[in-house]
Amino acid sequence: MTDQAQGAAALSAVIADAASEIALALRGEGDPYALSRILRQEDALAPAAVRVLGADALAPYALDGHPGADGAGNADAAMVREALTAFPPTGDTSAVSAWSYHGLVEASRAFLPAHTTRWPSPPEPGDDWLDTEPWPRLSHRVSQLASLALPGLALDLTDRLAGRTEDLARGFVRAVRRRDWHQSAGLGRWLARLPQTPPTLGLDSGLRFVRQMSDDPRVAIHVTAAQRFFGRGR
Amino acid sequence: MTTARQAAPQRRPTAGAGGDADAELLDTLVREALGWAERNRERFRLPPDASTTADPNLTLKPLGELAELSALIAACHPLPALRAQAERLFSHAWEETREGDLFTELIRGEPQAAYPVELYGVFARAGLRNTAVDALVRTTTALRGWRVAREDHTRTLSVLNAETRIGLPPHADFDAVLAHTGLGRLPEPWLLECRTAYGLTHDVFHLTDWGRDRTRLPPASAEYLRLWLPAWVDSWLDERVWDLVGELLAVTACLPDAPFDPVAWQRLAGARTADGALPEQGDPPPPGTGATDVFFACYHSTLVLAFAGTLARGAHPCANAATNVSASANPTANANPESEATG
Numbered sequence: 001m002t003d004q005a006q007g008a009a010a011l012s013a014v015i016a017d018a019a020s021e022i023a024l025a026l027r028g029e030g031d032p033y034a035l036s037r038i039l040r041q042e043d044a045l046a047p048a049a050v051r052v053l054g055a056d057a058l059a060p061y062a063l064d065g066h067p068g069a070d071g072a073g074n075a076d077a078a079m080v081r082e083a084l085t086a087f088p089p090t091g092d093t094s095a096v097s098a099w100s101y102h103g104l105v106e107a108s109r110a111f112l113p114a115h116t117t118r119w120p121s122p123p124e125p126g127d128d129w130l131d132t133e134p135w136p137r138l139s140h141r142v143s144q145l146a147s148l149a150l151p152g153l154a155l156d157l158t159d160r161l162a163g164r165t166e167d168l169a170r171g172f173v174r175a176v177r178r179r180d181w182h183q184s185a186g187l188g189r190w191l192a193r194l195p196q197t198p199p200t201l202g203l204d205s206g207l208r209f210v211r212q213m214s215d216d217p218r219v220a221i222h223v224t225a226a227q228r229f230f231g232r233g234r
Numbered sequence: 235m236t237t238a239r240q241a242a243p244q245r246r247p248t249a250g251a252g253g254d255a256d257a258e259l260l261d262t263l264v265r266e267a268l269g270w271a272e273r274n275r276e277r278f279r280l281p282p283d284a285s286t287t288a289d290p291n292l293t294l295k296p297l298g299e300l301a302e303l304s305a306l307i308a309a310c311h312p313l314p315a316l317r318a319q320a321e322r323l324f325s326h327a328w329e330e331t332r333e334g335d336l337f338t339e340l341i342r343g344e345p346q347a348a349y350p351v352e353l354y355g356v357f358a359r360a361g362l363r364n365t366a367v368d369a370l371v372r373t374t375t376a377l378r379g380w381r382v383a384r385e386d387h388t389r390t391l392s393v394l395n396a397e398t399r400i401g402l403p404p405h406a407d408f409d410a411v412l413a414h415t416g417l418g419r420l421p422e423p424w425l426l427e428c429r430t431a432y433g434l435t436h437d438v439f440h441l442t443d444w445g446r447d448r449t450r451l452p453p454a455s456a457e458y459l460r461l462w463l464p465a466w467v468d469s470w471l472d473e474r475v476w477d478l479v480g481e482l483l484a485v486t487a488c489l490p491d492a493p494f495d496p497v498a499w500q501r502l503a504g505a506r507t508a509d510g511a512l513p514e515q516g517d518p519p520p521p522g523t524g525a526t527d528v529f530f531a532c533y534h535s536t537l538v539l540a541f542a543g544t545l546a547r548g549a550h551p552c553a554n555a556a557t558n559v560s561a562s563a564n565p566t567a568n569a570n571p572e573s574e575a576t577g
Contacts, residue, residue, distance in 0.1 A: 166461060170462070170464055170465040170468075171465075173462060174469055176425075198461055200420055201424075
């Protein structure tokens, strides 16, 4: 295995471990959640993992009745700030990555309000593609932004996506048929949030189905988020 | 000739029933598919043992499909030249049945079997009758044994449609049977696989009498199909299952506003062999493939392509679906294909 492949595998493992903890916390199980408890600050891979997880790194704080970051607030905010500093959007950043960066900033402001002074203010990510992409590519991209489907976050984006609900629902069908469980779960999470998802899609059973077809902890995050935040797939 | 061909040149969409169907592309596909079928007419010919020892999947099934789809095209295509082409094929199929005498042999051999009745129904719908067969099916289909439920509800719809075409009393309630099928149950669209997808397309074909009466599609079913057909077409285009894509496009053409998917049609056009045949899936048969193997790899999807291209054309003269097309389908009664232009 090359060094690069080893590095990628190690990062995937760190992300998977963190995602398992996040999914557990979203189900209301395990120890009280803190980002700084599921990722070691001194782990060199932690900033990259936070950047990949995006807003989901803070998702458990969005649960009703969650006490918030509490004593871990400073440490959590420091980890997020490190990730944002290490991987800022550049001219070459894809639209998806720019949106995900934006989502992490937005989540920090929403869930770590006492700790976000001097927070970066990234430019608004490009959004033309939301209207122009054909549904298969739109669905693929939107599934990669599933971490933004959190209560109170990305409200404008949600409004825009509502106009393409049918297209995203077709994307869900396509993704399940391709057995792409990660994409399926990401789209299912958005569809759980959108108000006009067609009933014949069978979203609730679809979410349960996808969850049980895969052991991927990031699939578990998406399905659990759909259940806990938007009441679908229970 | 089995090398892949270039897709027909992309044309500006022209107005059709769906509003934006590319009529020129569709007509090219239908014309070339029918031309291929005409050049392969001998391969649809029945062997002497067709009603005894021959494998019906290699003899009667191709002939039945030729008859069903060429009858539809002969009745419904807006262009007289293509209707005439299809009529020649349909007449050939009737001649192969020895003007129906074949069905007497088949039914005497297997009085409980559905397929001779289904196949005879295709010709009966077009007014091509055989009095001995008419008398025989009246007896066999009146037996209690004929009404024993079949394993496959979609197939039962086919039998019910055949009974209607022949003028026999239906052995079961069409809507009650339909309720058990994919089109009746409207399964989760992400659960469809090849077999259930074919079931669903045939539910639509039997319900609408192969696209002749599209108003029979209930609004809820039409809405379900409108929503999910694009995802299925994309999915099976990805898998390069051209035959199923063709059927799904035929179903698409049965929807109220008949949406036209130019990308899918271009993909089918590009998947054909150099002489206009569409392989069931994947690449065209490689050079050196025997003619018989090429035929069986392509005949069904090529007929489906012609059928779907006819339905997608929209402005069809068979809009009055209940009308029998006997006069137009009987070559002796219709020497001039122009004469039944809007029959």
